Amino acid sequence: MRELNISIVGVPLDYGQSRRGVDMGPSAIRYAGAVERLKALGHEVCDEGDIQVSAVEKKPNPAERLKNLDEVVEANEALAQKVADIVKAGRFPLVLGGDHSIAIGTLAGLTQTYRNLGVIWFDAHADMNTAETSPSGNIHGMPLAVSMGYGHERLTTLFHNGNFIQPENLIIIGARSVDPGERELIQKLGITVFTMHEIDKYGMTAVMEKTLDHLKERAVDGVHLSLDLDGLDPLYTPGVGTPVDGGMTYRESHLALEMLQEAECITSAEFVEVNPILDEKNKTADVAVTLMGSLLGETLI
Numbered sequence: 001m002r003e004l005n006i007s008i009v010g011v012p013l014d015y016g017q018s019r020r021g022v023d024m025g026p027s028a029i030r031y032a033g034a035v036e037r038l039k040a041l042g043h044e045v046c047d048e049g050d051i052q053v054s055a056v057e058k059k060p061n062p063a064e065r066l067k068n069l070d071e072v073v074e075a076n077e078a079l080a081q082k083v084a085d086i087v088k089a090g091r092f093p094l095v096l097g098g099d100h101s102i103a104i105g106t107l108a109g110l111t112q113t114y115r116n117l118g119v120i121w122f123d124a125h126a127d128m129n130t131a132e133t134s135p136s137g138n139i140h141g142m143p144l145a146v147s148m149g150y151g152h153e154r155l156t157t158l159f160h161n162g163n164f165i166q167p168e169n170l171i172i173i174g175a176r177s178v179d180p181g182e183r184e185l186i187q188k189l190g191i192t193v194f195t196m197h198e199i200d201k202y203g204m205t206a207v208m209e210k211t212l213d214h215l216k217e218r219a220v221d222g223v224h225l226s227l228d229l230d231g232l233d234p235l236y237t238p239g240v241g242t243p244v245d246g247g248m249t250y251r252e253s254h255l256a257l258e259m260l261q262e263a264e265c266i267t268s269a270e271f272v273e274v275n276p277i278l279d280e281k282n283k284t285a286d287v288a289v290t291l292m293g294s295l296l297g298e299t300l301i
């Protein structure tokens, strides 16, 4: 097993969507024992604390296409800088959300160093809306579009050196709620999506083998795993703001991450959308931590 120098960064941000509570995700994940679990596997772990997120009152503003744009930009700029510094120090960034808009900052930080980054996006959603296509105005539904250069200029230029994620380097796994504008962009860019249909039909083993083969063919120089806990079925992860029935099982998700561990390809990861207010006895954060274990070296025997 690879022994890593892991830097944990919490992002207590909930401005990328409308429900409060997901800002407490990092605390819930720490409480579930993330640091201890990873140390027990032999990794060196440094908890670098949380990114500062300014506290303002969330006011619905019907004229605002993108909700809380200033706050989302500010937190993501700080996160991008932090992630870039962690990578430059030769460490493995492990980012704890927070809503999924934080992937904008994580990916902007990573692409400072990685020129041909692969991204595995584990999610019920495609998160590929723009201001024009979004049904909600929630920025957590937009980070993938932004990371490929589509969307509001303040988001696409955030901490940016013009090095976007190549659409061919992106793989979405577990999708089952895709908006019309997202479907168009997926088709236009030829994004690889393994929806629940493909997972049901071929099984998770085949889906992960195809994912790994694809990234190898693309000759990526790093692979980021962005794991939205709503990718799993809400039976297992009820503490998320936008649950969608018919998701991946607990074992399918573990298998996927165990296969990524066996392939030793992941160079950074983030776990997002844990909302302890909506959760049942911290179940969703507990699942996030057991998944981190599988991703980073835990085996059943």
Ligand SMILES: NC(=[NH2+])NCCC[C@H](N)C(=O)O
Pocket (backbone or CB within 6 Å): 099, 100, 101, 125, 126, 127, 129, 134, 135, 136, 137, 138, 140, 141, 142, 177, 179, 228, 230, 242, 273
């Ligand atoms: N990261 C998430 N949970 N995203 C949910 C997005 C839901 C919907 N597609 C929207 O754009 O509003």
Ligand SMILES: [Mn+2]
Pocket (backbone or CB within 6 Å): 123, 124, 125, 228, 230, 231, 242
């Ligand atoms: Mn989602």
Ligand SMILES: [Mn+2]
Pocket (backbone or CB within 6 Å): 100, 123, 125, 127, 140, 228
């Ligand atoms: Mn998401």
